[in-house]
Amino acid sequence: MDFDLTEEQQLLADSVAKFLDKNYSFATRQEIIASRGGYSPLAWEGLAGVGLLGAAIPDAYGGFGGGGVETSLVMEAFGRHLVVEPYLATAVMAARLIATAGTDEQKKYLLPSIADGSMRFACGFHEPGSRYDLGHVETTARQENGMWVLNGVKSVVMHGAVSDLLIVSARTSGKPGDPDGISLFFVNPGEEGVAGREYPTYDGNRAAELIMLNVTITPESLIGNVDKGLPLVELTADRAMAALCAEAVGCMDALNQATLEYLKTRQQFGVPIGRFQVLQHRMVDMLMHHEQAKSMALLAAVKVDSEDAVERRRAVSAAKELIGRSGRFIGQQAVQLHGGMGMTHELAVGHYVKRLAAIDTSFGDSDHQLDQFAAAESARPVERTQFEKPRSKWKQIA
Amino acid sequence: MDLNYTPDEIAFRDEARAFVRAHLPPEIARKVIEHKRLGKADYVTWQQILHRKGWVAPHWPVEFGGTGWNPVQRHLFEEECAAAGAPPLIAFGLYMVGPVIIAFGDAAQKQRFLPRILASEDWWCQGYSEPGSGSDLASLKTRAERRGDHYVVNGQKTWTTLAQYADMMFCLVRTSSEGKKQEGISFLLIDMKSPGVTVRPIITLDGEHEVNEVWFEDVEVPVENLVGQEGRGWTYAKFLLSHERTNIAGVSRSKRELAYLKHVASKEHAGGRPLIENPRFRDKIARVEIDLMALEITDLRVLAADRQGKAPGPEASILKIKGTEIQQALTELMMEAVGPYALPDLPDAWGDHWLGEYVGPEYAAPLAARYFNYRKVSIYGGSNEIQRNIISQQILGL
Numbered sequence: 122m123d124f125d126l127t128e129e130q131q132l133l134a135d136s137v138a139k140f141l142d143k144n145y146s147f148a149t150r151q152e153i154i155a156s157r158g159g160y161s162p163l164a165w166e167g168l169a170g171v172g173l174l175g176a177a178i179p180d181a182y183g184g185f186g187g188g189g190v191e192t193s194l195v196m197e198a199f200g201r202h203l204v205v206e207p208y209l210a211t212a213v214m215a216a217r218l219i220a221t222a223g224t225d226e227q228k229k230y231l232l233p234s235i236a237d238g239s240m241r242f243a244c245g246f247h248e249p250g251s252r253y254d255l256g257h258v259e260t261t262a263r264q265e266n267g268m269w270v271l272n273g274v275k276s277v278v279m280h281g282a283v284s285d286l287l288i289v290s291a292r293t294s295g296k297p298g299d300p301d302g303i304s305l306f307f308v309n310p311g312e313e314g315v316a317g318r319e320y321p322t323y324d325g326n327r328a329a330e331l332i333m334l335n336v337t338i339t340p341e342s343l344i345g346n347v348d349k350g351l352p353l354v355e356l357t358a359d360r361a362m363a364a365l366c367a368e369a370v371g372c373m374d375a376l377n378q379a380t381l382e383y384l385k386t387r388q389q390f391g392v393p394i395g396r397f398q399v400l401q402h403r404m405v406d407m408l409m410h411h412e413q414a415k416s417m418a419l420l421a422a423v424k425v426d427s428e429d430a431v432e433r434r435r436a437v438s439a440a441k442e443l444i445g446r447s448g449r450f451i452g453q454q455a456v457q458l459h460g461g462m463g464m465t466h467e468l469a470v471g472h473y474v475k476r477l478a479a480i481d482t483s484f485g486d487s488d489h490q491l492d493q494f495a496a497a498e499s500a501r502p503v504e505r506t507q508f509e510k511p512r513s514k515w516k517q518i519a
Numbered sequence: 520m521d522l523n524y525t526p527d528e529i530a531f532r533d534e535a536r537a538f539v540r541a542h543l544p545p546e547i548a549r550k551v552i553e554h555k556r557l558g559k560a561d562y563v564t565w566q567q568i569l570h571r572k573g574w575v576a577p578h579w580p581v582e583f584g585g586t587g588w589n590p591v592q593r594h595l596f597e598e599e600c601a602a603a604g605a606p607p608l609i610a611f612g613l614y615m616v617g618p619v620i621i622a623f624g625d626a627a628q629k630q631r632f633l634p635r636i637l638a639s640e641d642w643w644c645q646g647y648s649e650p651g652s653g654s655d656l657a658s659l660k661t662r663a664e665r666r667g668d669h670y671v672v673n674g675q676k677t678w679t680t681l682a683q684y685a686d687m688m689f690c691l692v693r694t695s696s697e698g699k700k701q702e703g704i705s706f707l708l709i710d711m712k713s714p715g716v717t718v719r720p721i722i723t724l725d726g727e728h729e730v731n732e733v734w735f736e737d738v739e740v741p742v743e744n745l746v747g748q749e750g751r752g753w754t755y756a757k758f759l760l761s762h763e764r765t766n767i768a769g770v771s772r773s774k775r776e777l778a779y780l781k782h783v784a785s786k787e788h789a790g791g792r793p794l795i796e797n798p799r800f801r802d803k804i805a806r807v808e809i810d811l812m813a814l815e816i817t818d819l820r821v822l823a824a825d826r827q828g829k830a831p832g833p834e835a836s837i838l839k840i841k842g843t844e845i846q847q848a849l850t851e852l853m854m855e856a857v858g859p860y861a862l863p864d865l866p867d868a869w870g871d872h873w874l875g876e877y878v879g880p881e882y883a884a885p886l887a888a889r890y891f892n893y894r895k896v897s898i899y900g901g902s903n904e905i906q907r908n909i910i911s912q913q914i915l916g917l
């Protein structure tokens with residue numbers, strides 16, 4: 122058991138903190154959100170410059186060679202700074218998916234372009250009727266003259282409109298809900314038949330509804346094996362969720378710090394409001410939620426790289442379930458303890474609260490994660506022996 | 520003991536229902552029910568409809584325009600209004616300053632202000648809170664100095680709800696800094712068009728403009744706008760708070776929201792079935808419903824005590840806490856119900872004249888903003904912490 126970071130990991134954590142402190146203040150972030158694209162090409166370049174875009178890319182392809190832990194270090198810092206760049210989809214989801222399942226060609230061409238900041242990705246795994254069910258894929262891909270032809274709609278694709286390449290799930294056989302028959306494809310957003318509608322989301326990000334109408338793409342656009350895409354989608358979603366858990370922990374940290382500071386400085390009835398015991402206990406609860414969330418984010422960061430899919434799923438769903446709850450508690454209480462100030466657009470507090478709410482919704486809220494956790498639990502044999510055989514027979518005392 | 524309404528009460532309810540159904544403009548009701556943005560005209564239109572019928576101020580003494588209804592009849596009327604989707608009556612004139620003027624104002628003030636309140640000719644706002652004085656209201660600093668037949672007001676109010684619409688403000692000002700801080704407070708009626716009054720918007724975390732800062736720079740207020748005696752403002756403010764509690768529990772509105780939540784949950788699907796059939800979600804709805812059933816009876820018990828002439832007491836705090844917790848739970852569940860489609864942030868989509876396309880179902884559009892906005896209800900009107908302090912001091916004697 123070792124909770125210490127390696128030297129390289131500590132260096133990574135330091136460099137991301139330093140970079141964001143210097144380049145991503147809350148005011149800068151608000152300007153970025155208000156800008157046309159809703160992201161910062163400058164920040165993106167900077168992230169590439171300090172090597173953060175390659176944190177989870179193998180060394181051979183110009184990256185840092187990290188995994189779940191490295192990603193979570195970056196994301197936690199992103200949470201503290203409420204970063205709105207398309208990092209998750211590009212440097213976590215796409216990068217790791219390509220590294221896991223891409224062909225040599227795909228890796229050679231795409232991974233260095235992620236690491237050096239020249240390509241951004243977006244992932245479309247959800248559809249209007251799918252809610253959080255990754256297997257509910259109605260989008261179809263059929264083969265025609267040696268090409269793939271895609272038709273369907275993808276919903277709430279984060280940063281969909283600013284990506285250079287999309288990754289979408291599509292059904293190559295079976296019917297919506299079947300675990301088999303899903304495949305993954307790269308789709309160039311400039312391809313004929315791709316259309317979309319971009320809109321802001323309440324947490325300061327942008328998303329898009331993506332419509333594909335007879336989009337014809339080459340056989341090389343396939344990622345992994347035909348019909349066997351769902352496990353890859355799930356793996357990618359798990360990696361995203363583990364990363365989001367770390368981001369949430371960063372948000373909670375910032376909220377707790379701000380709230381604690383407010384309790385010490387805001388005066389009512391002639392004393393700092395932190396002198397009221399009910400608020401002290403509330404703040405203690407916020408701290409405990411944060412600590413528990415940290416633990417679960419750690420667990421998810423480590424286990425997300427587990428070979429055992431059940432173990433991975435259990436850890437990630439458990440983390441996301443708990444973090445959904447703790448994020449809600451901390452968010453709501455941070456507003457409450459700030460009184461009217463907590464309700465303002467001007468203060469960063471509300472923006473963290475909104476980001477935490479959005480994280481809860483992403484890839485399934487706490488309720489959904491409970492289902493996932495329970496399902497993963499029942500998929501593995503339970504060791505019951507010690508309960509099944511009573512050690513002694515009941516003896517009635519006369 | 521009989522928890523049923525009497526035949527007379529039922530006959531009254533039917534009369535109220537028939538009137539509301541016949542006269543509430545359907546386009547206003549639709550906005551209310553579907554959480555669209557309401558404008559000044561929507562509130563005023565409905566209040567004027569009620570005024571023409573003589574029903575806009577049921578709780579006022581008959582001689583000033585009240586209806587002479589008992590508390591149960593008032594409750595039934597509120598139920599009918601809320602169920603039909605009537606906008607809430609704007610409390611500042613009808614529930615707050617009106618009763619204060621009736622109880623403590625002089626004849627001229629009654630004549631001048633009451634008819635205009637009934638006819639919704641003046642929009643009032645509440646000038647209590649200041650940047651340094653929220654929960655500790657008695658510490659307020661806005662000064663009013665008597666100069667001849669005028670007071671000269673200097674200072675700042677904040678969080679002033681809908682001051683952007685207001686013609687008049689009832690305002691707590693400090694006329695003396697001697698003695699106990701409560702004793703130097705006076706109750707002034709300020710014309711918002713007076714030179715030296717500046718209203719600045721505060722945007723809340725849901726992006727809306729609902730509250731304001733109001734600045735006073737040498738604002739001259741005629742002495743005839745002082746209510747009651749100088750230095751007695753705190754007593755009037757406390758009297759007002761006991762009136763503000765009318766319908767503080769918001770039971771009837773929460774019943775409508777609960778019905779709407781069920782509607783949304785029956786439209787949404789999870790795992791191929793309506794969300795309302797999902798045991799996890801269904802149970803959460805059921806739990807709020809049970810809390811609401813209890814609150815309704817608690818509310819009626821307090822009303823019954825009222826009818827026996829007992830002064831409204833600290834039980835109002837129970838209604839406020841439980842009522843707001845239920846309101847918040849309902850907004851939370853509604854947002855949860857729509858899943859990923861809570862994320863799009865299109866504020867125009869819940870305003871007037873929206874011709875654009877919705878992202879996801881139409882009912883989803885305002886739900887996240889509403890959830891964030893409703894964090895306010897446990898902060899304003901005496902925060903829920905302050906309400907618990909009241910219960911512990913005044914009911915428990917701790």
Ligand SMILES: Cc1cc2nc3c(=O)[nH]c(=O)nc-3n(C[C@H](O)[C@H](O)[C@H](O)COP(=O)(O)OP(=O)(O)OC[C@H]3O[C@@H](n4cnc5c(N)ncnc54)[C@H](O)[C@@H]3O)c2cc1C
Nearest residue numbers: 397457458460461645647648653654678680895899902904
């Ligand atoms: C949307 C909105 C609309 C409003 N509209 C109006 C309006 O129209 N007119 C108006 O005058 N005001 C209005 N208010 C102001 C509102 O009444 C105040 O926000 C409220 O009284 C709390 O004051 P504060 O914001 O200064 O918070 P603070 O008093 O600073 O409180 C901060 C935190 O400390 C807690 N706290 C404070 N004292 C104690 C204590 N003794 N024990 C335990 N906990 C304590 C509070 O509960 C809160 O959680 C509005 C507020 C909001 C958010």
